[in-house]
Amino acid sequence: MAIKELNHINIRTDQMEETKGFFVDVVGLEIGFRPPFDSHGYWLYCGDVPIVHLSLSDPEGDPRTIASGRGEGLDHIGLFAQDLVATEKTLAENDVTYKKCLAGGGRLVQVFFLDPNGVQVELAFESAAEGVTNDNFVPVDAAGLGV
Numbered sequence: 001m002a003i004k005e006l007n008h009i010n011i012r013t014d015q016m017e018e019t020k021g022f023f024v025d026v027v028g029l030e031i032g033f034r035p036p037f038d039s040h041g042y043w044l045y046c047g048d049v050p051i052v053h054l055s056l057s058d059p060e061g062d063p064r065t066i067a068s069g070r071g072e073g074l075d076h077i078g079l080f081a082q083d084l085v086a087t088e089k090t091l092a093e094n095d096v097t098y099k100k101c102l103a104g105g106g107r108l109v110q111v112f113f114l115d116p117n118g119v120q121v122e123l124a125f126e127s128a129a130e131g132v133t134n135d136n137f138v139p140v141d142a143a144g145l146g147v
Contacts, residue, residue: 001087002081002082003079003081003089003123004078006077007038007078008043008050008051008077008078008081009052009053009074009076009078010053010055010074010075010077011053011073011075011079012056012057012075013054013055013056013073014041014057014058016040016041020042020054025053029044029051030045030046030108032050034050039055039056039058039086041053041054041055041137042054048134055075063100072103074086075120076112076119077120077121078122078124079122079123079124080123080125082130084130085130087111088100094097095143097109097113097114097142098111098113099112099113100138100140100141102137103124106127106134107127107134108124108126109125109127110122110123110125110135113142118146
């Protein structure tokens with residue numbers, strides 16, 4: 001497994017406008033394109049890269065990136081990675097429970113797991129570079145991760 005770069009952090013908040021204002025007005029990030037998710041949020045950019053994702057904290061909402069019982073704060077760290085096979089081997093050797101899914105219309109393979117502190121880690125792999133297609137993809141659904 002090789003980590004290529006930090007992709008983004010995701011912050012869950014029930015103070016969406018205040019948090020957005022802080023990162024725009026104080027930190028200097030800019031509001032930019034965000035895919036049309038069902039939930040409210042913002043992607044905040046440094047240049048061309050959306051490095052901070054803001055998601056509405058809604059216990060009744062979409063559980064894709066929030067485990068049951070989690071509140072506001074750091075939701076996950078997103079990293080671009082390569083060598084999916086080695087990554088899954090490493091996770092298995094270390095008894096790390098994970099979820100694997102396709103995203104971006106099959107353009108990315110995402111692997112989600114928790115660190116020892118309960119912080120969710122998202123590894124994103126370019127499907128084409130990993131030889132993964134919609135036809136040969138095998139998902140892994142880990143109960144309890146909330147992803």
